[in-house]
Amino acid sequence: MPKDNKPKIFTKIRGNRLGFWFFEFFLKAFGLRGAYALLYGVALHYLLFDREAVLGALSYIKRRFPPGKSFLKNRLHVYRLFVSQGKQLIDRFAVLSGRNLFDIKLKGYDELVALLSEKNNGFILLTAHLGNWQIALTTLKNMHKPVYLMMRPEDNPAVKESLKIDGQDSFIRIISPDGYLGGVVEAMNILRSGGILSIMGDRRYGFEGIGVSFLNDEAYFPFGAFSIAAASNLPVVVLLSAKLPGNKYVVDVSNILYPRYNSPKDKKEQLKKYLEEFVGILEKYTLEYPYQCFLFHDVWS
Amino acid sequence: MEDNKEQELKAIRKKLKELLVSHLSLEDIKPEEIKDDEILFGEGLGLDSLDAVEIVVLLQRNFGLEVKDMNQGRKIFYSVDTLANYIYENKK
Incomplete structure (x- = not known):
């Protein structure tokens, strides 16, 4: 961080x-x-x-x-x-x-709705540049809650216009990690009010990461999502999507993690196992869909 | 009146320092070693945004407070002093 x-x-x-x-x-x-x-x-x-x-x-x-x-x-x-x-x-x-044009199948959606209806708590939606995360996010429109996406606002005006992210009529809002304290205060307020906070789990944006094994080599991933979840006792829902033959997509929200601290000491070390679990899910995805991993930056360096 | 306020602020600062040491990744620091005006993030105590998450939760759990105005955040989270003043002014 x-x-x-x-x-x-x-x-x-x-x-x-x-x-x-x-x-x-x-x-x-x-x-x-x-x-x-x-x-x-x-x-x-x-x-x-x-x-x-x-x-x-x-x-x-x-x-x-x-x-x-x-x-x-x-x-x-x-x-x-x-x-x-x-x-x-x-x-x-x-x-x-x-x-x-697409037939989008949702995996784990009912469990997610049940999780939301249990309490009016928010949750963290952890995604990555694997598959079509923007299409995956649009499937959550039916939850009738805005999704706050923690990412750098798109610098390219052409891309911004074409993706319609963060517009007035968009249910996706951007929180910039360049904000004060990486935007965490704003993020915590959103979660406390029952909102959905989406974080890109493969982008460190210059923040500190934890080294974990990814495709048989040590890679560095951010752990902010897990620290926010552990501190606020909220779940982390992993959101991934994959393009299938015949204009089909599968959006998977069936992996739900519950990061918690056992003691106030060595918190970073305690978060590592949750990060490993998340990266394990990413690795399994890349084995199944090798040409849908759009990291495009060296997480191993 | 002023004495009461100062006493109360002193107690809040003391509790804050104890909470910071017990909940954050501050190693080998005792609560009394933290200065009232020491900068919390970056230089000074050297806290980072992982710690910021914890402080937001500490404020909520121990004092029932939220920081809603993002523009105030930088001012409030500056030092133990500024945090204590915010708690004093906004406590329920």
């Missing part, structure tokens, strides 16, 4: 309004397959010219597909990953623009 004067992390801005316009045009004119067709060239462009994105993807690919020695094989995996991500971006855009 950060000191208040934590360093800022900058990421490269990708995509522009013209690009999004093209995809929208193809989506309207030729449907999903037409828009997908555009992707193969775009993904190739990023594979050849976006070194930062390729290196970000390779850190995952080399561990997911060992021994990872072949230059060409690794590039092919990266290409497939880029195409897969592009498809999910188009799907996300299609859903957010009101097109009902």
